[in-house]
Amino acid sequence: MSSLTDSASAAIDLITQQDPMLWSVVARSLWVSLWATAIASATGICFGAWLAVSRFYGRGVLLTLLNTLLALPSVVVGLVVYLLLSRSGPLGYLGWLFSLKAMVMAQSVLVFPVVAALTRQCVEDADRLHGEQLQSLGAGAGLRSLLLVWDERYVFLTIVITAFGRAISEVGAVMVVGGNIEGFTRVMTTAIALETSKGDLPLALALGLVLLTVVLCLNILVAALKNWCLRLDGATVDPLQKVWV
Amino acid sequence: MNAPVEPHQPSQRKKSLQLQLQGVDVQFGPYMALKQIDLNVYAGERVAFVGANGSGKSTLLRVIHGVLPVSSGQVHWQSGVQQSMVFQRPHMLRTSVVNFVALALWLQGVPWRAAKEQAMQALQQVGLQDVAGRNAKTLSGGQQQRLAFARALAVHPQCMLLDEPTSSLDPHAKREVERIMEHWIAENSSTLLFSSHNLGQVKRLASRVIYLEGGRVLADLPTEQFFQQPLEKSHPEAHLFLRGERV
Numbered sequence: 001m002s003s004l005t006d007s008a009s010a011a012i013d014l015i016t017q018q019d020p021m022l023w024s025v026v027a028r029s030l031w032v033s034l035w036a037t038a039i040a041s042a043t044g045i046c047f048g049a050w051l052a053v054s055r056f057y058g059r060g061v062l063l064t065l066l067n068t069l070l071a072l073p074s075v076v077v078g079l080v081v082y083l084l085l086s087r088s089g090p091l092g093y094l095g096w097l098f099s100l101k102a103m104v105m106a107q108s109v110l111v112f113p114v115v116a117a118l119t120r121q122c123v124e125d126a127d128r129l130h131g132e133q134l135q136s137l138g139a140g141a142g143l144r145s146l147l148l149v150w151d152e153r154y155v156f157l158t159i160v161i162t163a164f165g166r167a168i169s170e171v172g173a174v175m176v177v178g179g180n181i182e183g184f185t186r187v188m189t190t191a192i193a194l195e196t197s198k199g200d201l202p203l204a205l206a207l208g209l210v211l212l213t214v215v216l217c218l219n220i221l222v223a224a225l226k227n228w229c230l231r232l233d234g235a236t237v238d239p240l241q242k243v244w245v
Numbered sequence: 246m247n248a249p250v251e252p253h254q255p256s257q258r259k260k261s262l263q264l265q266l267q268g269v270d271v272q273f274g275p276y277m278a279l280k281q282i283d284l285n286v287y288a289g290e291r292v293a294f295v296g297a298n299g300s301g302k303s304t305l306l307r308v309i310h311g312v313l314p315v316s317s318g319q320v321h322w323q324s325g326v327q328q329s330m331v332f333q334r335p336h337m338l339r340t341s342v343v344n345f346v347a348l349a350l351w352l353q354g355v356p357w358r359a360a361k362e363q364a365m366q367a368l369q370q371v372g373l374q375d376v377a378g379r380n381a382k383t384l385s386g387g388q389q390q391r392l393a394f395a396r397a398l399a400v401h402p403q404c405m406l407l408d409e410p411t412s413s414l415d416p417h418a419k420r421e422v423e424r425i426m427e428h429w430i431a432e433n434s435s436t437l438l439f440s441s442h443n444l445g446q447v448k449r450l451a452s453r454v455i456y457l458e459g460g461r462v463l464a465d466l467p468t469e470q471f472f473q474q475p476l477e478k479s480h481p482e483a484h485l486f487l488r489g490e491r492v
Contacts, residue, residue, distance in 0.1 A: 132312045132313075133330075133335065134336075136330050136332075137348065137352045137396075138353060197405050233382075
């Protein structure tokens with residue numbers, strides 16, 4: 001219990017003292033994970049929506065593969081991206097290894113299956129219910145998937161938040177490709193891992209609490225945005241969300 | 246096995262053949278939803294499909310509309326015929342009422358600005374011009390069905406397909422939608438194909454009734470004949486259906 005209370009007070013101290021090192025690590029974490037989420041969301045939503053309305057030979061195999069990738073271990077992703085970006089790898093000429101770009105790339109790869117699989121399920125369900133009516137208007141498969149994505153857009157906020165949560169909380173991939181270099185590629189999760197290995201558990205837990213606080217603030221922001229959009233639409237706001245925001 | 250049903254031929258021979266179905270089968274896995282459907286529809290006809298739940302009415306309309314592929318057989322439309330369909334439970338997109346209608350026109354190649362103007366005209370036809378800026382999802386069930394009509398009317402169809410258009414509505418909304426249908430029939434010489442469980446509605450709106458059971462056409466008669474002539478001998482299944490003994 002004492003270590004937990006120590007951690008909580010250490011977390012409060014870290015936040016209130018406005019330690020520049022802490023805030024640079026937080027900013028770096030956010031920068032990497034937001035970019036990774038943006039890239040994975042843009043590509044994952046397009047791919048998932050296409051997969052939802054397309055029918056082709058081998059689609060079932062592709063779906064199984066995509067769903068399997070949801071359980072992709074982050075260290076394996078880190079390793080694969082490391083091999084790709086290493087000097088002798090096919091993307092070695094980019095010179096990205098041990099940089100923030102490599103970390104963005106690794107997190108994007110990690111998060112892409114999450115966005116694509118959830119989008120595929122969401123759009124396919126919507127297509128099963130309403131696709132015929134859009135088809136009846138003359139919308140082909142591509143346009144139908146775009147319209148369904150637009151129509152279900154608030155669900156995608158949740159998907160994007162899920163993706164962001166997966167990105168910002170992972171440690172293996174960014175540790176391998178970023179190298180956890182202080183002041184350069186150290187992010188919240190790698191800092192927590194480092195402090196834990198050094199035995200400074202209260203500080204590690206405090207960093208964990210700060211990370212959770214940052215994610216909580218972002219979630220509240222997104223929920224507020226969603227409610228604001230729903231109000232603009234004139235649609236009913238979920239009463240449970242009203243409690244939070 | 247039932248004897249093959251003679252397709253109904255309209256008395257006005259000058260009417261052109263607009264739609265022809267030949268030996269249409271639709272199969273969902275092991276289940277045959279439609280079996281060997283042969284059907285001729287002439288321009289200007291008002292055809293009602295009746296039958297119990299699961300008889301194949303909606304499937305037949307979807308096949309005719311082209312949103313459901315046939316397992317075998319052929320569906321021929323006269324070239325250039327513009328057709329619209331109103332579904333039993335129309336799906337509202339998360340957009341404004343006017344944009345919802347304009348989208349249908351835009352997808353037909355009408356420029357967006359012109360599409361919105363034409364959409365407003367269509368909304369006036371169904372009395373929804375006052376809610377043009379509202380989100381389509383926030384409309385009541387009756388308003389949503391009228392909006393679906395507006396979208397269907399906006400493209401000026403030569404053939405309208407309606408899948409139980411009033412089945413999920415309260416009596417007032419049902420009357421409103423029927424009034425739109427009657428008005429459209431009175432103003433246009435276009436073809437109407439609709440399915441309904443409401444036999445009063447069928448009597449009022451249809452010129453020809455097709456009775457379906459188990460995915461087959463078991464009766465194809467002019468409306469007066471379907472309702473007035475004794476069908477015990479000629480079409481025993483349809484006779485039992487009319488007496489409410491066929492489920």
